[in-house]
Amino acid sequence: MKATIKDVAKLAGVSFKTVSRVINKEGTVGQDLQDKVMKAVKELNYQPNLSARLLRGTASSIGFIYDNPNSNYVIDMQRGILGECHRQGYELVIHPCDAKSKTIIDEIIGMVDRSRVGGLVLTPPVSEMPDVLSALNKRKLKYVRILSGANPPDTISPCVFIDDRTAAYKITQYLIDLGHKAIAFLGGDEAHKSSTERMEGYKAALKENKITLDKKLIVGGEYSFESGVKRTRQLLSGSTKPTAIFACNDEIAAGTLFAARIQGIEVPQQLSIVGFEDSPFSRQAWPNLTTAQQPIRTIAQHATSILIDVMRNGEKNVESEGFYPELIVRDSTCPVASRKN
Amino acid sequence: MKATIKDVAKLAGVSFKTVSRVINKEGTVGQDLQDKVMKAVKELNYQPNLSARLLRGTASSIGFIYDNPNSNYVIDMQRGILGECHRQGYELVIHPCDAKSKTIIDEIIGMVDRSRVGGLVLTPPVSEMPDVLSALNKRKLKYVRILSGANPPDTISPCVFIDDRTAAYKITQYLIDLGHKAIAFLGGDEAHKSSTERMEGYKAALKENKITLDKKLIVGGEYSFESGVKRTRQLLSGSTKPTAIFACNDEIAAGTLFAARIQGIEVPQQLSIVGFEDSPFSRQAWPNLTTAQQPIRTIAQHATSILIDVMRNGEKNVESEGFYPELIVRDSTCPVASRKN
DNA sequence: GTTCACAATGACAACGTTGTCTCAAATTAC
DNA sequence: GTAATTTGAGACAACGTTGTCATTGTGAAC
Numbered sequence: 001m002k003a004t005i006k007d008v009a010k011l012a013g014v015s016f017k018t019v020s021r022v023i024n025k026e027g028t029v030g031q032d033l034q035d036k037v038m039k040a041v042k043e044l045n046y047q048p049n050l051s052a053r054l055l056r057g058t059a060s061s062i063g064f065i066y067d068n069p070n071s072n073y074v075i076d077m078q079r080g081i082l083g084e085c086h087r088q089g090y091e092l093v094i095h096p097c098d099a100k101s102k103t104i105i106d107e108i109i110g111m112v113d114r115s116r117v118g119g120l121v122l123t124p125p126v127s128e129m130p131d132v133l134s135a136l137n138k139r140k141l142k143y144v145r146i147l148s149g150a151n152p153p154d155t156i157s158p159c160v161f162i163d164d165r166t167a168a169y170k171i172t173q174y175l176i177d178l179g180h181k182a183i184a185f186l187g188g189d190e191a192h193k194s195s196t197e198r199m200e201g202y203k204a205a206l207k208e209n210k211i212t213l214d215k216k217l218i219v220g221g222e223y224s225f226e227s228g229v230k231r232t233r234q235l236l237s238g239s240t241k242p243t244a245i246f247a248c249n250d251e252i253a254a255g256t257l258f259a260a261r262i263q264g265i266e267v268p269q270q271l272s273i274v275g276f277e278d279s280p281f282s283r284q285a286w287p288n289l290t291t292a293q294q295p296i297r298t299i300a301q302h303a304t305s306i307l308i309d310v311m312r313n314g315e316k317n318v319e320s321e322g323f324y325p326e327l328i329v330r331d332s333t334c335p336v337a338s339r340k341n
Numbered sequence: 342m343k344a345t346i347k348d349v350a351k352l353a354g355v356s357f358k359t360v361s362r363v364i365n366k367e368g369t370v371g372q373d374l375q376d377k378v379m380k381a382v383k384e385l386n387y388q389p390n391l392s393a394r395l396l397r398g399t400a401s402s403i404g405f406i407y408d409n410p411n412s413n414y415v416i417d418m419q420r421g422i423l424g425e426c427h428r429q430g431y432e433l434v435i436h437p438c439d440a441k442s443k444t445i446i447d448e449i450i451g452m453v454d455r456s457r458v459g460g461l462v463l464t465p466p467v468s469e470m471p472d473v474l475s476a477l478n479k480r481k482l483k484y485v486r487i488l489s490g491a492n493p494p495d496t497i498s499p500c501v502f503i504d505d506r507t508a509a510y511k512i513t514q515y516l517i518d519l520g521h522k523a524i525a526f527l528g529g530d531e532a533h534k535s536s537t538e539r540m541e542g543y544k545a546a547l548k549e550n551k552i553t554l555d556k557k558l559i560v561g562g563e564y565s566f567e568s569g570v571k572r573t574r575q576l577l578s579g580s581t582k583p584t585a586i587f588a589c590n591d592e593i594a595a596g597t598l599f600a601a602r603i604q605g606i607e608v609p610q611q612l613s614i615v616g617f618e619d620s621p622f623s624r625q626a627w628p629n630l631t632t633a634q635q636p637i638r639t640i641a642q643h644a645t646s647i648l649i650d651v652m653r654n655g656e657k658n659v660e661s662e663g664f665y666p667e668l669i670v671r672d673s674t675c676p677v678a679s680r681k682n
Numbered sequence: 683g684t685t686c687a688c689a690a691t692g693a694c695a696a697c698g699t700t701g702t703c704t705c706a707a708a709t710t711a712c
Numbered sequence: 713g714t715a716a717t718t719t720g721a722g723a724c725a726a727c728g729t730t731g732t733c734a735t736t737g738t739g740a741a742c
Contacts, residue, residue, distance in 0.1 A: 002454055004698055015722045020700060028720065047455050051395035052698035055727050071412035071621075079437060091456060093432065096420065113343050114388050115432060225625045254625040261627040280412075281622055284566045284595040286602040345728055356692045361730060369690060393728035396697050 003044035012040040023048060050091060059118020061091035062307060065108060066123045067099040069224070070251070072279050073296060077146075080300025081121055088308050093117050099125045099191060105135045112141060119143055119311045121303055125191040133157070144307040146299060148194035152320035158310055159320045160303040164194045164276075167292045167325035168201025168246070171274055174290075174327060175244045176209050179336035180272060183211075184242035186231050186252050188223040195223075198248050198276065216240055223248065228255020236263060243272065243336050250275035250282045253289055257332070272333040276325075287331035294325045344385035353381040364389060391432060400459020402432035403648060406449060407464045408440040410565070411592070413620050414637060418487075421641025422462055429649050434458050440466045440532060446476045453482060460484055460652045462644055466532040474498070485648040487640060489535035493661035499651055500661045501644040505535045505617075508633045508666035509542025509587070512615050515631075515668060516585045517550050520677035521613060524552075525583035527572050527593050529564040536564075539589050539617065557581055564589065569596020577604060584613065584677050591616035591623045594630055598673070613674040617666075628672035635666045 005023075009016035014033055021029050022037040029037075040046075053060050064081050068074050078094065085092045093115045097107055104126070112120070119142035126132055127145035136143055137157075145159040152161050175183050185202050188195035199218070206213055216238060221227040228247060232255060235242060247253035253275030257267060265271050267287060275282055275291040282289035302321060310318060346364075350357035355374055362370050363378040370378070381387070394401050405422050409415050419435065426433045434456045438448055445467070453461070460483035467473055468486035477484055478498075486500040493502050516524050526543050529536035540559070547554055557579060562568040569588060573596060576583060588594035594616030598608060606612050608628060616623050616632040623630035643662060651659060 006698080016698090017700085017723080018721060021721085024700080030720065033721085047451075049396070049457070049698050050455065051392040051457060052727090053700080054392035055390070055396050055698080055729085056700050057727065058700075071416040074416055075412040078435070082435065082437065091434065094419070094423065094435065096423065110388075114391065116390070116392060225621070251621075251625070258625065258627050280566070280592075281625060284592070284599065284622060285626065286599050347728080357728090358692060358694095358730085359690090362691085365730080371690065374691085390728050393697090394730080396699085396727090397729050397731085398697065399730070 002049075003046040004049065005046070007044055008037065008040045008046050011044065012036045054116055059116065059311065060089065061085075061093055061115065061117050062304070062311070063093045063095055063111060063115065063117040063120045064123075065095050065097060065120055065126050067097050067126055068123065070249075070277075070279075073277070076296040077123060077300045080297040080302075081304045083297075084301045084304035084308070088305075090308060097126070099129065104129075105132055108132065109135065109139065112139075119307045121300070121307060122146065124148060124194060125189070127159075128191075128193045142307065142310050144303045144310065146303050148192070148197045150197070152322070158306050158318040160299055160306065160323065161320065162194070162294060162299065162323050162325065164197040164325065165201040165204070167276070167327070168198035169205045170201075170327050171246060171276070171292060172202045172205035173209070174329070175246065175272065175274065175333065176205065176211070178244075178272065178333060180244040181211055181336075182214070182217065182240060182242045182244070184217040184219065184235055184245045186228060186235075186245060186247045186256065187218070187220045188248040188252065190220065192223070195248055202246060214240055217242055221252070223251055225251050225255040225258070228252035229259045230255075232256040232259035233263075236260070236265070244333070245271065245273050247273065247275050250277040250279040250289060250291055253291070253332075254281050254285065257285060257289070268332050268334040272336075274333055278328055282328075282330070285332075290330045290333040291328050292325040293328050295323060299323050343390075344387045345390065346387070348385055349378065349381045349387045352385065353377045389430075395457055400457065400652060401430065402426075402434055402456065402458050403645070403652075404434045404436055404452060404456065404458040404461045405464075406436050406438060406461055406467050408438050408467055409464065411590075411618075411620075414618070417637040418464060418641045421638035422645045424638075425642045425645035425649070429646075431649060438467070440470065445470075446473055449473065450476065450480065453480075460648045462641070462648060463487065465489060465535060466530070468500075469532075469534045483648065483651050485644045485651065487644050489533070489538045491538070493663070499647050499659040501640055501647065502661065502663050503535070503635060503640065504663055504665050505538040506542040506545070508617070508668070509539035510546045511542075511668050512587060512617070512633060513543045513546035514550070515670070516587065516613065516615065516674065517546065517552070519585075519613065519674060521585040522552055522677075523555070523558065523581060523583045523585070525558040525560065525576055525586045527569060527576075527586060527588045527597065528559070528561045529589040529593065531561065533564070536589055543587060555581055558583055562593070564592055566592050566596040566599070569593035570600045571596070573597040573600035574604075577601070577606070585674070586612065586614050588614065588616050591618040591620040591630060591632055594632070594673075595622050595626065598626060598630070609673050609675040613677075615674055619669055623669075623671070626673075631671045631674040632669050633666040634669050636664060640664050 005019050006016045009019045019037050022034050082092050095111050122145045127147045148164045149161040150163050150165045219231045221231050245256050247256050256273050275289045278291050278293035282291045346360050347357045350360045360378050363375050423433050436452050463486045468488045489505045490502040491504050491506040560572045562572050586597050588597050597614050616630045619632050619634035623632045
């Protein structure tokens, strides 16, 4: 049914090893034979058997490790990775996991052994866990990390970094430009570097504009709707009332919006809200959320292409690359001057 | 590094074939040897090499075909399938595709050939495309379908069906019980059977309650936010104004909510809205959406287990199974009596 | 006590590929 | 014109598994 390398060889009238040489571009085959082989390949629609290759030792699949409740994020990531894998002839093995699990390292190693993947794409927060990284290094596993940071970290391993800090700075600056001074910050999970990075950007913008930081306006928590609701309720019943809230992601922002609504507070007239992520929610909520957009798919694709390069050619000359989220202004923010009270 | 079947054999002091027999539970190995082998397996943490198995002809991976813009749906599905695969020692190959593409059949066949998957999990709308099914049948490929329907279709192929019709009936009945009579229906993509099934349920409930069907209140379109906004605007500016809108999924409902807001219409006081899906949006929107919940993950898991059974033992005694979405009442609906006008 | 059936186990081939080695032909150097 | 070198291509083994067949031992049947 499916053509094998031997079928191709027979049709082309050469030994099957010669076909292998042509397929793998070893370059020691005469032009005429190459043409014959390629013609036969086309005619039979031959595709090398992945299992046989794998069995022989040539890794042809990569693993995607994630722990993230955010479906949009994961799916976008997955599409980007899958696209690049497909283009380069690799298979993808996905592995959702729980970063808080004690056995996460064993899980990952087990998955690598079982599926014989040749490399891993790591996403936050797993990409930011030193234990995991050192375990991978010890086993000489190739990987590429996607992580949050203003600069590439000084480790040798290749990565793709997302400059959340600068984006958060811009968001905060935008709120300040609208006249806001009492700007609250609702953080995300501590395990995620993105949360602290965004907070740094927020603080930097305040400092730059000589606005004194009010610690009561910074509230830590989780990247979740419920956490957003709870913290917003708490904030709005506090002594210092913010005129704007910078939620660390759109899900928290959804919670903020919800809590504000419950209390009859009008958004944005009485309270400006910004999120981070450009999720479908931010586009479908009323009012639309002002937020920051990350080109997740492109990021994932890029990371994958770096990984495959490393798998093929080793870690020499690997260039880490940065991405910069973009501010998307929508309807959940307005100048403080137009506030009703 | 990784233990092979021969390492286990050596440690247990038996031939590697005997180990193979124990691993595959062929049952022709004496108890004492079995114990020895299992002990060695544990000690070496042996895991069979998938590629070798595949190469030998034993299909050990299944493909997941989807074309759905809804990330939550896909991720849930994927988790369910992956969990079952993992439990049964199968690998998962994912394949997003475009159901509208002319080459979809070639794409799927190509993917099957490349990855040597032994079976497919098909989701709507691909699971409802006769062309695709007959192409798969022709190639004798095993598959399980997840689809919308009140009863299993009369084809031989195994499937898991979701009774959207009954769920839609219940939703409509619920609205009628609240006193609504002018209930609009916003359909989804025509290519999805779920859309027509839900419409059937809607119509049946109206008929049962002797409410005349007003065709102006049924508006076809797509499963998207934009389509929901557009059609709601159209409806609300029409001559017959609905007091409730049954949106075919949560995304459409999101659009409906948005459009209502824009026009200053209060939900649910002036307009009740129901969706379908129990998406995160429905839980995070304000007000929370009344909707119907499908146990996607369980459904996916079940479908996968059926598929693996078919792959192992052929299609005898396959029992298709049905699932019934459940009405989730939240805050976007209220009795028509309490309407403000 | 010999034959037979059957159960438990092992030896070996095969799956489709790539790495290594070998060999023949073509080219170069003298 | 002969020896040395390079080049192109094939033969074969190996990867880790499972299917097929052969072999051994054990107890039952005559």
